[in-house]
Amino acid sequence: MFQSQATWDEKDxxxxxxxxxxxxxxxxxxxxWGIIPLTGIVGLSLFFIVNAGIIYLYFSGFQKxxxxxxxxxxxxxxxxxxxxxAGFLVIWIIIYSGLHFTDQDLQSYLTSSQE
Amino acid sequence: xWGDTILILIISIITAFFGEGVxxxxxxxxxxxxxxxxxxxxQCKKLEKRKETSESIIVKNQKKKLEREEExxxxxxxxxxxxxxxxxxxIGIAFTALLSIFNSIFDGKVVAKLPFTPISFLQGISHxxxxxxxxxxxxxxxxxxxxxxxxxxxxxxxxxxAPSRAVSKQSGNMFGPQPTK
Numbered sequence: 001m002f003q004s005q006a007t008w009d010e011k012d013x014x015x016x017x018x019x020x021x022x023x024x025x026x027x028x029x030x031x032x033w034g035i036i037p038l039t040g041i042v043g044l045s046l047f048f049i050v051n052a053g054i055i056y057l058y059f060s061g062f063q064k065x066x067x068x069x070x071x072x073x074x075x076x077x078x079x080x081x082x083x084x085x086a087g088f089l090v091i092w093i094i095i096y097s098g099l100h101f102t103d104q105d106l107q108s109y110l111t112s113s114q115e
Numbered sequence: 116x117w118g119d120t121i122l123i124l125i126i127s128i129i130t131a132f133f134g135e136g137v138x139x140x141x142x143x144x145x146x147x148x149x150x151x152x153x154x155x156x157x158q159c160k161k162l163e164k165r166k167e168t169s170e171s172i173i174v175k176n177q178k179k180k181l182e183r184e185e186e187x188x189x190x191x192x193x194x195x196x197x198x199x200x201x202x203x204x205x206i207g208i209a210f211t212a213l214l215s216i217f218n219s220i221f222d223g224k225v226v227a228k229l230p231f232t233p234i235s236f237l238q239g240i241s242h243x244x245x246x247x248x249x250x251x252x253x254x255x256x257x258x259x260x261x262x263x264x265x266x267x268x269x270x271x272x273x274x275x276x277a278p279s280r281a282v283s284k285q286s287g288n289m290f291g292p293q294p295t296k
Contacts, residue, residue, distance in 0.1 A: 012280055023269060039230040086264035093253060093261070094120040097227035101116045105228075 005064050014065065018055060019080035025051055026084035027091050034095025047088055052077050119226040123255060127262035130213065131270045134206050141202035143276060151195045158188045159282050192282075214259075221255035229253045 008014040067073045229251045241257040271277040
């Protein structure tokens with residue numbers, strides 16, 4: 001997997017590697033974004049750019065696979081994307097709420113809004 | 116503010132495994148399903164290969180043969196989804212019940228703060244049953260759906276229950292992961 005230009009016996013094997021890389025990437029980015037914290041459209045678009053960028057660099061620069069064999073670069077860029085995005089959102093939200101807000105924040109908010 | 120978010124994460128992990136467990140017990144381990152699945156997978160791979168090789172020179176009777184095989188594949192795929200249907204129903208009912216329980220527990224409670232403002236058509240979900248108009252408040256259901264989306268497919272893949280790529284490509288989204296509520 002970390003060997004440059006490794007050979008892949010099966011098409012699916014390479015797609016699986018891309019898939020799991022994406023998931024790990026999604027969670028990691030979520031952690032970083034939550035700790036910094038990045039917010040709003042900046043956070044979202046940065047995620048799309050970094051996520052697609054790293055995967056693109058990996059398969060075209062590092063592994064140098066023939067994209068056409070997998071149905072084009074788009075097919076590879078999209079592999080496991082939704083799941084990775086959802087994972088990213090979950091971790092981002094949890095870390096962001098956990099680190100930068102307390103229960104009191106919301107409690108006081110709730111009571112003030114009820115008044 | 117960790118309690119609720121972590122709890123929701125754990126809830127969705129458990130329900131994902133529970134759902135797969137039930138499907139395994141009712142569907143995956145049955146002989147009928149395994150046979151059908153193998154058959155469909157074999158046909159899909161064969162068809163894909165044939166399409167690749169004979170794209171440029173499709174002779175008429177070859178085309179007919181291809182069509183016949185596609186027809187056969189369709190029937191098998193339909194059978195497969197029928198087999199799955201039963202457990203889908205059972206899980207659907209169980210999850211709806213569970214969801215309404217959790218919904219009432221977390222009713223009107225802000226479980227998390229969103230680091231972004233969701234686009235307007237998602238606000239109905241992310242701000243469901245919440246007071247005030249701060250749209251960065253996150254309701255239980257929004258976080259739960261996100262967790263399910265993130266976890267379910269990974270669990271399926273991890274356990275080897277996810278449909279192979281060849282199959283999902285051939286049959287469109289029929290077996291694709293449909294995030295359950």
